[in-house]
Amino acid sequence: MRNRFYFQPKYFLYWLLVFALGRATFLLYHWPRTSQLDAASVARTFIYGVRLDGSAAAYLCLLPFLLLVAAGWFPKLRVARIIGVYTGVMGTLVALLTVADVELYRAWGFRLDNTPLQYLSSPAEMAASAGSSPLGLLALIFGGLLLAGYWLYCGLLTPLPPQPARFGRLRAVAVALLYSLLLMVPLRGGVQQIPVNQSDVYFSTTHPFANHAAINVPWNVVQSMPLGELQQNPYQYLPDTTARRLVAQLYLPAADSGPAPRILRMPRPNVLFIVLESFTAKLVGHLGGERGVTPTLDSLARTGLSFRNIYASGDRSQKGIVALLSGYPNQPTTSIIKFPRKTENLPNLARSLGAVGYQSSFYYGGELAFANMKSYLLAAGYQRLVERQDFRRRDQNSKWGAHDHVLFGRLLQGLRQQPAPFFATAFTLSSHEPFEVPMRPRFAGTSETNLFRNSVAYTDHALGQFLRAARQEAWWGRTLVVIAADHGHHLPGNSGGHEPAKFHIPLLLTGGALQPHLRGRSIATFGSQTDVATTLLAQLGLPTQEYRWGRNLLAAPPVAVPGGFAFYCFTDGFGVVQPQGAVAFDNAARRIIERDSTVTRQQLRQGQAYQQQSFDDFLGR
Template sequence: MRNRFAFQPRYFLFWLVFFVITKAAFLLYHFAKTAALPPGSVARIFGYGLRLDASATAYLSIVPFVLFLLGSALPSRFFPRRLLLFYSAVVGVVVCCLSVADLELYRAWGFRLDATPLQYLNSPGEMAASAGSAPLLVLAGVLAGLLLLGWWLYQKLVGPIPELPPQFGLGRAMLASLLYLALLIVPLRGGVQQIPINQSDVYFSALPFANHAALNVPWNVANSLLLTDGGPNPYQFMPDSVATGLVGQLYTPARPQPDTTRLLRTTRPNVLFIILESFTGKFVESIGGEPAVTPNLDSLARTGVLFTNIYAAGDRSQKGLVALLSGYPSQPTTSIIKYPRKTEGLPHLCRSLEQVGYKSRYYYGGELAFANMKSYLVAAGYDQFTERADFPRSQQNSKWGAHDHVLFDRVLQDLNAQPTPFFVTAFTLSSHEPFETPIPRKFQGTDETALFRNSVYYTDWALGRFLHAARQQPWWDNTLVVVVADHGHTLPGNDPNESPRKFRIPLVLAGGALRPEAQGRVIRHVGSQTDIAATLLTQLQLPTTEYTWSHDLLQPLRQPFAFYCFSDGFGMTTSAGTVSYDNIARRIITGDSTVTKEQLRQGQAYEQVSFDEFLHK
């Protein structure tokens, strides 16, 4: 017969064992990555991860231990057995759902589940569309398996709560229960050390996957939810004065080029700003990518100004949007777009152009509420918005909303009646997961890479179709077209989360407003998404002083650079190469042999200063 006072340690053991099982499920689901680990890594994953598993277990055990303590003070018939069972069942379902969601999200995003998906709760349709390429039947099977295994394990390790022994008084029962509750303090903190446990305590390898696998998902989610936007700055690498000085040095210009940087025939052209979803440079031949995937964009590049070494500031659409339109850096584990009170203080191209008479519109085939983008765009002051609800139901032919050729048709129709000068932003969506295409597939294959390649080809087809018609319109000769991606992609090649290949994107300036001598120009030095705002405003002879993180790509810096961030780390790219850094492990992930220690310090300074500004916005 089980001892009544073995319930609390048995309950603790149940959750600890269950977390070990979910860790094993993660390693099995990503078996290809697991098999590539060095010998002994799997054992170390479980060993190092055990402290964080124990911490998560202790947090989940607080409520049952308190209920057990209170129940020990009451007569047996009032003991909250059903409440304990109900709590365990609800928490078990939540933990299983988080663990299963993490399996596929890690494959897509390259980091363990945290609070990031909560940014999308106000647009469940878009969340469902994003999951369109996930193996839902497999995941459902894993979820059912974990639930059944958890129920069986609970019955074996915990089971029903025995009655209090007759010789055991309520006072002694409460004292024993209180002792077990007090003992939770040690695993809660991850040990008896001075600083409580955090993610870095389970990082042991130079390989990010091994470190990520050691994390505990419920602990990671709860920790990210509890982090506030008020500080302190977690990226404090050096004194603030030193960091500020290093960032200032990064923006030192090489030399002014006033006579060779004028690209436009007029200072007040129409501006058509086209943002292409997930358009990785790996598919764009004109910047060294695969041939024949984006023939229309490549053709546009030959008659426009092509930038061949541009890097996205982040790896999500909402981060790219802020980088492109406000020239503002991304944040590693959050996004400023989540905080309307902060985004209201950002500069914005729409607002800058409105001050000199531009009329504005924003087009998106999906829902603008996705990832809190609408609050940012409304604060920017666009005159009109066109989104999913503004298209007839018959044209909402994608899981996301309206496919890209439908979007471009609507833009073309409206531009013919649009007052000039105009600033029009159009954001595509068809090359987002689940990679649907309304035209016959160009490339063979049904794997995810093939689907993605075909979706990019389709969006390029829709772009080419639009540009062909646009060139026949009267407004074309006075229009500058900016074509750029919101971010890159791990595919093709399944690049690691930190890889610069994942962040390299196309940027083309084209349109009838270009001067003839600018057509066909190629700019090869390194630059960032954040630099587009200052480049555009300089061409329009408008002030750029508000855009402190943006510089004119046509006025090269002494050392051109691009900073990008991912969860939870950053990359710093220059002509010398790229260094990537893990903020949790506090170590370099990868670094080209030609990269100096100074470049790493510059990246650390950039992250420190930019995040500190974000905190105090």
């Protein structure tokens, strides 16, 4: 009587086994790379990959499970044949994707996604691309996968037992429906806050191939469809030669400019990079914002090196992280971090510093799977990641994870054990919505603006406590501390999505490695998050050529932009800020949204050229 209701969990298991077989096929097909992995790493490709396998299996189980719900009410309904045909069709499609993937990975270096769709309108090119493939071997693998899938199905799932005669319809429907509802858990990869994504299966800091092997190909193909990766640049405002020339001028140093001042007491200091969630200049006193909200940052401006006119590259955390660590501009309708195969080609401070002996770590109180950040950080070469699951459960006292004072405590503990020179990055989270913080409110009232003020004040306070403790540590005297925001905020004042005020953020340098005579100095040049990596590497005497979208903020600005410039993106639009004013442009409507009267036509052309060229670069990654 119970055997009929074993079918659904066994059907889910069937797809897990099919996907495990596909992964084994991938590893064997690429044996030269697989042989470079140790046995534990090979095993982890299956262990970590099971989350995406389970999500894909859950999607494939939805229709058969709903058919079994209907069969519970209509016992004579012959669903076994329908499920068999459906499984055969889906199994053939999975086998086809598996075979296409194992060969395309050899040529492309990334797992199959929606990229082949661009060839559907060019069958000749598609045939030419497949010309060098070992078609006989691939056909043999395809046939083997079909036979294995058929054998598994026959051995595990046939025949489908009839529904027991005395088993009531309501009970039968209830059991089948319960199994269907339980699919929601594997479908989203578990019960965590953020649905499963590629980051959840990335585990290796040294072998990108191992991370790639853990990806489920059918899931990856379907997941990539809504991303709508463009193949042509929709932002063709100028002839390409003109756009390239205008962008090159933005980074061309003045002919008579001398060397940039040295701000460090030593050539290879430790670097501690602190990224503050949503810290808008509107709440930072020394940047002309409200007084009394960020006393720590305002104090650092008097004792460190501050930059008054820095703007975020975008309006989301994942965009700010890429801009700060890779010096890479944002995209107006998507984000490069959604495409791990693109972010693997980006430069990154962790990799640049790691090449000269720096030990790297990244600390975050939340889940790094959020917005694919984990895959980005692992591809960047970070050697150690600390995230929500690494904190004690009692310390996960925020909706997002561990509050900032807990994060800074863990950071302080970790830096005591980290070999020098180190490059450590910490990313706060408490000033993110819903702005709940473990501190007595400094600003009365429950308005969203005051809740936000209190959350910023709390993080500023936690940062101050951390810095006071850090100054007592042995590593402080040889450490440069870089403090920047990931993006700004519309509060207070409800700035429009295109307004420069929403993107204005703090950037400060402090620490024992800073030259004493530069402390308290303020830099007026206009710049972007994309300039931070270049500025830091230039001070360390390291190459910056890979960071083509950044300039040294401490060097003389280019002749084309005497006071510097900042470019930022919002939803299908961009803005350019220079000392003479700002202009915001709507890409969809192809018109100016807002423009200061002092802004020249050349500034708009520079923004259009930047948008055009940066998106060309994104498409080519």
